Amino acid sequence: MNSKDYELGKKIQQLLIKSNLENPIIESNIAKWQDSGYLQELNTKFADFLQTLGLNLSNDSLMKTPDRVVKFWVNELFYGLDYKNFPRISAQKNSFNYTSPLISSGITVNSTCEHHLVSICGKAIVAYIPSNKIVGLSKINRIVDFFAKRPQVQERMIRQVFVTLQDVLETQDVAVGINAIHNCIVLRGVKDSATENLTLELGGKFLDDDVLKDNFYQASLSI
Ligand SMILES: [Zn+2]
Numbered sequence: 343m344n345s346k347d348y349e350l351g352k353k354i355q356q357l358l359i360k361s362n363l364e365n366p367i368i369e370s371n372i373a374k375w376q377d378s379g380y381l382q383e384l385n386t387k388f389a390d391f392l393q394t395l396g397l398n399l400s401n402d403s404l405m406k407t408p409d410r411v412v413k414f415w416v417n418e419l420f421y422g423l424d425y426k427n428f429p430r431i432s433a434q435k436n437s438f439n440y441t442s443p444l445i446s447s448g449i450t451v452n453s454t455c456e457h458h459l460v461s462i463c464g465k466a467i468v469a470y471i472p473s474n475k476i477v478g479l480s481k482i483n484r485i486v487d488f489f490a491k492r493p494q495v496q497e498r499m500i501r502q503v504f505v506t507l508q509d510v511l512e513t514q515d516v517a518v519g520i521n522a523i524h525n526c527i528v529l530r531g532v533k534d535s536a537t538e539n540l541t542l543e544l545g546g547k548f549l550d551d552d553v554l555k556d557n558f559y560q561a562s563l564s565i
Contacts, residue, residue: 344430351428354506363457363501365423365492372424375416384412420453422491429484431510435474443515445469445552446482447565455526456493464522464538465565469558470507471515471547482507496522496541504543514546517554519562 358364374380389408393399399407420426449466466486489502500520507516521540528535542562548554 347428347430348426350431350510351425354428354509355425357505357509358502361501361505363498363505365494365498366460367423375424376426381412381416384416385409388412418491419547420492424487427488429481429488431481431485431559432478433475433510434476434477436476439473440476443469443471444476444479445561446479447561449483449486451486451490451499451520451522453492453494453496453499453522454491455524456495458526458530460529462490462494462496462522462523462524464520466503466516466521467558467562467565468503468507469517469521469548469561470511470513472511473480473513473515477510477511481510485510496520496524496539500541504545508545515548516543516545517548517558518543519558519565521562 355364385408388411389399392404392408397407399405399406417552429432439565445467446469447465449465449468451464451466453462454460455462468482468486485506489499492499500518503520504516504518508514509520512529519540519542521538523535525539527533527537540562544555544558548558
């Protein structure tokens with residue numbers, strides 16, 4: 343079975359556009375990523391930039407760098423910009439009538455700061471209270487990873503994950519926490535290597551019920 347679902351991806355994109363949460367992108371260019379001629383054009387432009395910067399690309403070690411970086415960005419680091427890569431979500435009816443919070447903790451977040459193009463690395467915690475639908479648990483990790491694999495700001499990324507989960511899980515009762523180290527803080531300006539940045543998004547019962555809310559806050563601090 344194909345692990346991608348472009349139809350669902352397009353639906354989620356409309357939801358993000360409506361919620362004013364889509365990344366600033368030029369969609370017609372991303373659509374050309376499948377085209378080898380376009381990848382060659384990206385290689386040439388990136389090689390030109392590196393040479394203009396002062397790197398000698400005729401050197402053995404650097405010769406293939408533009409090609410490597412373009413492939414890496416398009417296929418791995420920024421694959422989440424292309425909705426053709428949106429994960430297929432296998433859902434089933436909640437026939438067990440499980441109605442307690444389900445919590446996935448320690449989800450890896452490897453993203454990229456869109457202001458400096460350096461890594462944002464951390465962990466996410468996701469909780470939801472199933473209504474009529476439950477999803478395969480690894481799908482939560484895949485949704486987090488899809489939005490992480492874009493040039494990002496943490497506040498937008500967590501909102502994208504949150505509204506997407508509310509939509510696919512068909513419930514408001516969703517909570518997301520992301521705790522991450524931004525390598526632009528490590529490498530630039532204040533050069534602080536230990537600062538962890540925690541963002542939280544709570545919906546439905548996680549917002550209204552003080553016990554659920556407090557417990558989720560506490561759990562998010564220790565991911
Ligand atoms: Zn940054």
